[in-house]
Amino acid sequence: MTIAKKTIIITGASSGLGAALAIEYANINVRLFLFGRSEEKLLNIELHCKARHAEVRIVSVDVQNQQLMHDSITKICQEHKVDIIIACAGVSAGTLVGPETSNQVNKILNTNLHGSLHTIIPALPFMIKNKSGNIVIISSMAGLIGLSSAPSYSASKAAVKIFGDALRGYLQQFKVKVSVVIPGYIDTPMTAVNDFPMPFKISAAKAARIIIQGVQKDKPVIAFPLIIYILLKLVNLLPTCLIDYINSKLPGKPAFD
Numbered sequence: 001m002t003i004a005k006k007t008i009i010i011t012g013a014s015s016g017l018g019a020a021l022a023i024e025y026a027n028i029n030v031r032l033f034l035f036g037r038s039e040e041k042l043l044n045i046e047l048h049c050k051a052r053h054a055e056v057r058i059v060s061v062d063v064q065n066q067q068l069m070h071d072s073i074t075k076i077c078q079e080h081k082v083d084i085i086i087a088c089a090g091v092s093a094g095t096l097v098g099p100e101t102s103n104q105v106n107k108i109l110n111t112n113l114h115g116s117l118h119t120i121i122p123a124l125p126f127m128i129k130n131k132s133g134n135i136v137i138i139s140s141m142a143g144l145i146g147l148s149s150a151p152s153y154s155a156s157k158a159a160v161k162i163f164g165d166a167l168r169g170y171l172q173q174f175k176v177k178v179s180v181v182i183p184g185y186i187d188t189p190m191t192a193v194n195d196f197p198m199p200f201k202i203s204a205a206k207a208a209r210i211i212i213q214g215v216q217k218d219k220p221v222i223a224f225p226l227i228i229y230i231l232l233k234l235v236n237l238l239p240t241c242l243i244d245y246i247n248s249k250l251p252g253k254p255a256f257d
């Protein structure tokens with residue numbers, strides 16, 4: 001018996017976690033649509049995925065561009081029944097050299113929040129019509145608490161988490177699943193610039209495997225490592241003055257160049 005090929009869209013697939021997800025998914029019978037800006041990096045990931053016998057198309061587009069994202073995602077959904085769509089593209093920066101500039105804040109919110117919405121929204125009518133599919137939103141532990149070291153990154157990740165939680169409730173009636181992914185530190189180019197200890201940091205490949213298993217089980221929330229997740233939930237129960245104290249001790253995250 002042949003198992004039907006799954007169609008999977010991944011943004012941020014040219015690097016780090018998105019690339020690791022693409023390579024892990026390539027081990028099963030899949031048709032991958034890999035989104036990113038850098039065509040060169042996408043071509044490299046495409047090679048890895050094809051070596052694992054996946055069917056691959058690369059799409060070089062900026063997730064901030066609503067029209068291009070709408071057109072690209074709609075075209076894929078018209079041609080294929082999309083099984084999984086993963087909004088992974090993201091950028092991060094912080095307050096190491098001073099308060100965030102408007103440019104930094106706009107870039108982070110436009111990429112992490114609007115970019116995720118530009119990815120998911122065009123696919124919704126198709127998934128609702130098909131009464132199937134998994135939507136996967138990459139949030140972060142940084143979205144569970146307002147981090148003094150990265151205010152707009154924190155805000156963007158909190159926003160996509162809440163959006164995903166809300167969407168899950170709405171889409172239940174249509175049998176479309178939503179998983180919000182809440183990772184701790186992952187070893188990727190994004191964290192390579194951090195000049196401070198990153199407890200429980202794991203490889204991108206391991207993070208990808210955890211996410212894939214969670215999505216397979218239609219988990220609403222995929223949070224790892226569990227210990228940090230529980231700790232942050234508990235921190236949120238503390239009085240604000242204590243949270244502020246902890247926050248004031250956090251090491252700064254570098255700003256954009």
Ligand SMILES: NC(=O)c1ccc[n+]([C@@H]2O[C@H](COP(=O)([O-])OP(=O)(O)OC[C@H]3O[C@@H](n4cnc5c(N)ncnc54)[C@H](OP(=O)(O)O)[C@@H]3O)[C@@H](O)[C@H]2O)c1
Nearest residue numbers: 012014015016017036037038062063089090185186188190
């Ligand atoms: N690393 C961690 O510890 C960690 C922890 C929690 C959550 N996350 C989240 O995981 C996701 C992946 O991060 P990562 O660590 O893998 O970082 P990364 O290695 O820097 O990868 C970021 C990806 O996002 C893409 N991207 C960035 N801006 C884009 C834009 N405007 N348009 C299209 N694509 C864009 C990049 O593609 P191009 O360079 O080709 O544009 C790249 O593929 C992010 O959402 C991040 O917030 C990471």
